[in-house]
Amino acid sequence: MARLSQADLATLNRTFDDRSPQELLQWAREIFGDRVAAMSSMQEAGNVICHMLSHIPVRMPVVFVDTGVLFQETLETRDRLMREYGLTIHTYKPALTMEEQTEKYGILYLSAEGQKQCCEMRKSEPLDAIRGQYDALIGSLRRADGGRRGVCPILAVDTRLNCLRINVLANFSNEQMDDYIAQNQVILNPLHKQGFSTIGCNRCTTPVLPGEPKRAGRWRHLGPWSVYCGINPTDMDPERAPAVDLPQDLIDRILGRSTDFMI
Numbered sequence: 413m414a415r416l417s418q419a420d421l422a423t424l425n426r427t428f429d430d431r432s433p434q435e436l437l438q439w440a441r442e443i444f445g446d447r448v449a450a451m452s453s454m455q456e457a458g459n460v461i462c463h464m465l466s467h468i469p470v471r472m473p474v475v476f477v478d479t480g481v482l483f484q485e486t487l488e489t490r491d492r493l494m495r496e497y498g499l500t501i502h503t504y505k506p507a508l509t510m511e512e513q514t515e516k517y518g519i520l521y522l523s524a525e526g527q528k529q530c531c532e533m534r535k536s537e538p539l540d541a542i543r544g545q546y547d548a549l550i551g552s553l554r555r556a557d558g559g560r561r562g563v564c565p566i567l568a569v570d571t572r573l574n575c576l577r578i579n580v581l582a583n584f585s586n587e588q589m590d591d592y593i594a595q596n597q598v599i600l601n602p603l604h605k606q607g608f609s610t611i612g613c614n615r616c617t618t619p620v621l622p623g624e625p626k627r628a629g630r631w632r633h634l635g636p637w638s639v640y641c642g643i644n645p646t647d648m649d650p651e652r653a654p655a656v657d658l659p660q661d662l663i664d665r666i667l668g669r670s671t672d673f674m675i
């Protein structure tokens with residue numbers, strides 16, 4: 413194994429700024445083969461990626477976390493994507509049901525500290541099951557969403573899952589999203605039409621009023637200090653200098669280095 417740091421990816425990230433999401437998906441499949449999957453929480457951007465995957469000659473599974481307290485519409489959207497786009501979607505769940513968790517720890521999501529613990533148990537820990545299974549995960553973060561995501565790189569190392577996150581939509585503007593969805597009639601979570609600009613657990617997500625920030629409906633009861641769950645590495649401390657451990661030949665392929673064979 414060899415180390416691949418976020419700094420090692422700087423040049424590639426600059427080069428990739430000119431590539432389309434579909435080209436990035438193709439690159440990911442070429443480099444990582446069967447060891448790449450897409451992640452989706454059944455929101456707009458994830459569904460756009462699911463549509464792309466079903467309409468270009470790139471096949472890969474989709475990873476989805478069912479926290480056990482999602483909206484029924486979200487689960488139905490997942491089922492539609494499997495049925496109508498022919499995708500393989502693997503669903504991962506927390507160890508405890510929400511009832512078991514509440515019995516053990518109380519209602520965590522009502523406080524800022526408890527929310528972190530709850531998101532850790534219900535969103536992040538279920539994903540630990542795929543550690544070692546994939547070297548890359550396709551993410552749907554977009555710079556146009558602003559906040560900490562305003563500077564998210566296309567390629568980001570994920571130290572927890574020891575893999576690369578590839579945010580293929582990082583450069584996709586709001587106009588490009590709207591055009592792509594309209595032109596391709598992308599299957600969307602029906603909650604978007606009911607005022608939910610982003611969609612998470614039913615305990616912590618509300619619709620957003622006209623003029624409110626896009627993420628105003630997330631953890632509204634906690635105030636503006638808690639607006640990310642931490643499941644995406646670029647939602648966390650930007651000052652870290654993270655790195656992951658991958659096979660040297662894979663790192664060479666990622667960075668486009670030719671390999672010299674000595675006989």
Ligand code: SF4
Binds near residue numbers: 479528613616
């Ligand atoms: S969004 Fe709310 S209910 Fe869902 S995992 Fe996080 S704190 Fe728990």
